[in-house]
Amino acid sequence: MSDATRTRIGPLDVVAAVSVLFALGFALASPRIESQGEAARMLFVHVPTIWLAYLAFAVTFVASISYLVTRKLRWDHVAGASAEIGVVFTTAAIIGGMIWGKATWNVYWTWDARLTLTAIMLFVYIGYLALRRVIVDPEARARRSAILGIVGLVQLIPVHFSVTWWRTLHQTNTFRPRDIQMDGPILAALLVSVAAFTIVYAAMMRHRVRLEELELLAHTAAIAPAGPVAGDAVSAPNVGNSGTQP
Amino acid sequence: MIRRYWKFFVPAVLVLGVLIVLLINLSANLVYFRTPTELLTEIEPSAERLRLGGQVVEGTVSTQGETLLLIVTDGRESMTVSHDGVVPQLFAEGQGVIVEGTWDGAMFHSDTMLIRHDEQYRTEDNVIYDSIEHELEDT
Missing domain, CATH: 2.40.50.140 (Nucleic acid-binding proteins)
Structure with a gap:
């Protein structure tokens, strides 16, 4: 592995790690949530993880449109990297939600509208990642996955409003316009956690986009037309003039 | 642009259409509980x-x-x-x-x-924060 391809821990990674620790402190120091027990502290992980999933898929959407408009592969790298992080955090939100659900609802999983639609969203984006792996040509891959990246975002609307549109086990949205159903100290800790997770997203994106660029370089090198192994810089080994001696 | 993408747009529109029809038909089943x-x-x-x-x-x-x-x-x-x-x-x-x-x-x-808990996240001593809110409203 050459020096240029090695992953380095940057200042952003350090800031991300420190802010997560900071957020964890806030979550533990937050006042107890009335009538929900200590398990309700899952709030400070569950909400930021699903927020990141929404954010990541929204970034994929914007980057996909930008790719189709500009045809710059850079945008495809952003779209692919973001979708992958979105899948990771959707999974985290579901697993965290299951743990919280068992403690509060008394069930890990049930087929209510919110849970079911979130699971469908996860599988659609896993499909998006699979699509990115079956197309070899970078341009074709970018074009086709951009379309799924754009169409896929539509799901966010039923996922988010499922709790209002249908009667669900999952509680309805706490954040309503101009009417937040949450007390100040809990809200403050939650906002710190959301900010910390957002920094984690930025740090992960930096590494993941770079990886996409390296993959493109590797791909370009692999399909380069056959020629001298190391180009013209190297000539055939000189074994002396033994062969030309009379 | 549409001509180049029709083979992607057609399935996308079809899939969306099927999803919408499914959602509308499943609406009754999406009701998790009865009152x-x-x-x-x-x-x-x-x-x-x-x-x-x-x-x-x-x-x-x-x-x-x-x-x-x-x-x-x-x-x-x-x-x-x-x-x-x-x-x-x-x-x-x-x-x-x-x-x-x-x-x-x-x-x-x-x-x-x-x-089924509600969407309210209140502290156990919510009185304090209520009064702060009222003070803010007064000023």
Whole structure:
């Protein structure tokens, strides 16, 4: 592995790690949530993880449109990297939600509208990642996955409003316009956690986009037309003039 | 641009169309639980399993051997529930619950109980923050 391809821990990674620790402190120091027990502290992980999933898929959407408009592969790298992080955090939100659900609802999983639609969203984006792996040509891959990246975002609307549109086990949205159903100290800790997770997203994106660029370089090198192994810089080994001696 | 993408747009539109039709048709099934009012006015008593949701009425919880008796309400109608099964930790009077079982016309017989908490995240000493809010409103 050459020096240029090695992953380095940057200042952003350090800031991300420190802010997560900071957020964890806030979550533990937050006042107890009335009538929900200590398990309700899952709030400070569950909400930021699903927020990141929404954010990541929204970034994929914007980057996909930008790719189709500009045809710059850079945008495809952003779209692919973001979708992958979105899948990771959707999974985290579901697993965290299951743990919280068992403690509060008394069930890990049930087929209510919110849970079911979130699971469908996860599988659609896993499909998006699979699509990115079956197309070899970078341009074709970018074009086709951009379309799924754009169409896929539509799901966010039923996922988010499922709790209002249908009667669900999952509680309805706490954040309503101009009417937040949450007390100040809990809200403050939650906002710190959301900010910390957002920094984690930025740090992960930096590494993941770079990886996409390296993959493109590797791909370009692999399909380069056959020629001298190391180009013209190297000539055939000189074994002396033994062969030309009379 | 459309000509180049039609082979992607057509399936995308088809898939979206199927999803929308599915969502509209499934809307009835997407309702996770029924309310006491719906049970009393729309649903015939039968052996079919369904879910009933509502708030536990204060002062109506009692035990009869292994059975838990309670009344749940949706604010308009209420219904007596006889529950044989695990009682969740957060079960309390005034709490939202969803019970699963059958309705015989007089009583709901359940064997599974879930807690449905609301979207409110309040501190236990919410008085303090209420007063801060009022002070902010006054200024």
